[in-house]
Amino acid sequence: MERVLLTAPAPAPAAPLAAAPVTTSSRLRPDARLTTPGDGELRITGPRSTLTLRQLPLGVRSELALLATGWQDLDALGARVVAADGMRALLRLRLAVGRLDEEGLLEHAVLSGESELARLSPVGRGRTVLGPAPLAGRPVKLSRFALAQVGGGRLTLAAPGSHLTVTLCPEASALLGVLADWTTPEAAGERLALAGTDATLRLLHAAGLLAPGAPGQDLEDTALPAAQWAPAELWLHARSRNPRTVAGYGGTYPGRDHFAPLPAAPPARGTRRVALPVPDLAAIARTDPSLTEVLESRRSVREHDAAAPLTDVQLGELLYRTARCRQTFTGGDGQELADRPYPSGGAVHELEVYPLVTACAGIEPGLWHYRTDRHELEHVAQPGPATAALVHGAREGALMTDDPQVVLLVAARFGRVMWKYETVAYPLLLKHVGVFYQTVYLVGAAMGLAVCGLGGGDAADFAAATGLDPLAEGGVGELVVGSRPARLRHPFAVPPLAAGAPSAGAPSAGPGAAPHAGAFAAEERP
DSSP states (O other): OOOSOOOOSOOOSOOOTTTSOEEEEEEEOTTOEEEOOSTTOEEEEOSSOEEEEOSOOHHHHHHHHHTTTSOBOHHHHHHHHHHHHOHHHHHHHHHHHHHHHHTTOEEEEEEETTEEEEEEEESSOOOOOOOOOOOTTOOBOBOTTOEEEEETTEEEEEOTTOSEEEEEOHHHHTHHHHTTSOBOHHHHHHHHTOTTHHHHHHHHHHTTOBOSEETTEEHHHHSTTGGGOOHHHHHHHHHHHOGGGSSOOBSOOTTTTTSOOOOSSOOOOOSOEEEOOOOOHHHHHHHSOOHHHHHHHOOOOOOOOTTSOEEHHHHHHHHHHHTOOOEEEEOTTSOEEEEOSSOOGGGOOOEEEEEEESSEETBOSEEEEEETTTTEEEEEEOSSHHHHHHHHHHHHHHTOSSOOSEEEEEEEEHHHHHTTOBSSHHHHHHHHHHHHHHHHHHHHHHHTEEEEEOSOOOHHHHHHHHOOOTTTEEEEEEEEEEEOOSSOSSOOSSOOOOTTSOOOSOOOOOTTOOHHHHHHTTOOOO
């Protein structure tokens, strides 16, 4: 039977790192608990699962219990099991060790005497394969996707998509500098004068931290699909879409022991406020185009009508229909939740909208914050260098020839999400930004407004303009909004429909249409 966990000889007494014998050993992870409920059972409880091993021979049970006391050489355990209970018991031992490993309950370490050089630890669950050391002369290099974090005076390395991490002692951490470029295990060991280089490379390889390829053939940089990924983007994708590779996933409440949940609405700034007109939703519902009409005719419009700019009534209607807080309520976890027109995971609704006004009849130019709970604008900043940078960025991002009339700056109060959600918090709020974009697009199209969502922005400019701590509340999205010209100077970026294809142009609003429904029907195709 194939052996999954390969180990070196048993550890010898401690000695200086350069001279002590190097071994590879295993143990139960320190946060796991081993109990003996009776009838020959062993129960191992970890942070994510509980494993019960039943009907074990006495020798196997005794040797497995040693894994809870410290580092053990699995070969030595096996030898003692054979001596006590025979070869069939060795198979039981290996199966039990394999199950512990699959559940993420075992750690493995390279020891120099009794000192750890490197430790391979499970973060999630999955099989650990400690293959043979790299072949003599085989080139090795650290993966460009490797991430190093500091904790407890040591460096811990991880690779995206791997359920394992490797923690290096200070002496072994020097290996990372050598692995910044292609080398061989022999050359690396000689350069560092570090015993255990080969064994440490085994742990790095098991955790997916070594790059594939060779000098001149760096597959991570030159071959698809890996070459198309930036490390930060691959990390975000891998962490948020691989729950087995992380310690916690979803609504685990990681912030509950550190801070109280934030209220649904932020504290008032205490600055002057502007009450926005409240639209008549019943009247709007009677004259709005249908959802299908809006979906088929929605386009990104990058031109605004300078002769008839957006009004406070239109901006108020847009914000009321897309972002207002309809009600708040308390969830079962004690967090104040909210109900808005667009969906939000767990009803946390962390997004805030900051209209940056350059031309809107009835509203003074400057940066404002939309109070979702009061349908008001509160003043944030007068026009100045900080707001000018945001306007310029939006103008460039939308490829506009003139300044946009209004930029809807979308910010996130990160603690609203991060108090409850682990690993998926930031990807979740980006999903919220997406559904908010679509809501603004559809309502804006129904109102006959020009709407264009932007693909990026500058969070530092947002922080400078608002004075907010970017780690507490930061910019995560931008849309430009304005009045729509009766006739567009520039065509849309989509090609015209093929001859005979169903028209996607806006249909007539029909008898009794509201004024903004007529504007909706004026859209031109290229």
